[in-house]
Amino acid sequence: MFSFNKNRLTTSNKANDANGPVAYWMSREQRNADNWALLWAQDLARQRGAPLAVVFCLVPEFLHASFRQYAFMLQGLQEVQENLAAKNIPFYLLTGRPEDVLPPWQRQNNIQAIVADFDPLRIKRAWRENVVAKVKIPFYEVDAHNIVPCLIVSAKQEYGAYTLRPKMHRMLEEYLEEFPPLRRQSLPWKAKKPQIDWVKLKQTLAADRSVGEVSWIKSGEKAAQAALSDFIVQKLPHYVQRRNDPNQGGQSNLSPYLHFGQLSAQRVALEVRKAAADQETKNAFLEELIIRRELADNFCLYNPDYDNFAGFSAWAQKTLNEHRGDPRPYLYSREQLEQAQTHDDLWNAAQMEMVKRGKMHGYLRMYWAKKILEWMPAPEEAMAAAIYLNDKYELDGRDPNGYAGIAWSIGGVHDRAWNERNVFGKIRYMSYKGCQAKFNIKKYVEWVGSL
């Protein structure tokens, strides 16, 4: 029958249990396949002999999300709706803050249990708490994002990858298992099937339209699966040699899919394990996919200051404070940075790659953020600018990976102290010269110019 590891689940409001319809409140995991939250919700409905619905809350102006990001998400959600319909599961799209729109919807539809997916970000956790306080029915949360549940692998903020790694490896075999299929829902949903006007929805979105849609990547579960297959066949064998060269196209490019939950990291790990590439290569990719990604969730869950200076380690705050007065070699405003008007052609190109394509190369994200620290008057301003730009232009903006990556670059989070120098103090430095030795800067700059 259904095999589900209960450690993926946390429960609130257990006392008020009454049999009745079940809803999966989809938020971070925008997919039909390989989704432990949806699977658990379906099994709960089966146990109760009750129907199942999926509901999504579309929050206008969510953390200033841009049109590019909303369009990508809506495209994927439309496919989710179609896939769910094929399984006889209705999909509701509510517009508004979850705490405002979900409780009335729950009462109207006589929902007697809600299953949500796990998200470590502050605003998402606040939504959960506010909804839980208002609905007064059993509320379950399933970590369908991490392979080993974030709350299980560690109960505290980890100091670095090296402290998370042994914990992760001890538990990995227990959790890295195959998914059962989503079944066709036999018990029908009694209420009238919701109609969603996707075209009108997209037209009326109150999002920043100066950041337009991108065409090089296609949204949705189907496209995500195709990108995964393509990566495994074409790129995985060369991953180690090519990943840090922005001219080689050696990255997986799966992060937008992982961010919107259109693809499950556990699915990626299962398929990579089965792949023909040599073990060392597979381990290098799995290290990034599993350890580094789940370390980012750990950071955001246990450190409420994941996006500001106060979230840095004591040694990092101390050294940055000691270098506040250092003269900056260049000083730029946020606007100058946004318009890629610096003296550095590599930095400008990285910024423009992000503006035009919605995705900056992974290696350059570090260089890019560290230069913002170097060229702004204070580390707080650098953090705010880097997060502003990342969240505005990147398809995977507002992701724990982004916050952890920027905190690593500017605040030494998950890193160690290095040779003390101007502005950076003991935060690891990265230089133009270093990039020059690693890849062909001119070629990259020309490529971005041709976009």
Added chain:
DNA sequence: ATCGGCTCGCGCAA
């Protein structure tokens, strides 16, 4: 081209 030093603190061995 390659190597050592830089520098902090966690976690484990003893």
Added chain:
DNA sequence: TGCGCGAAGCCGAT
């Protein structure tokens, strides 16, 4: 209490 070593580096000496 001591010690090894870590999320992707830099720099200067050889």
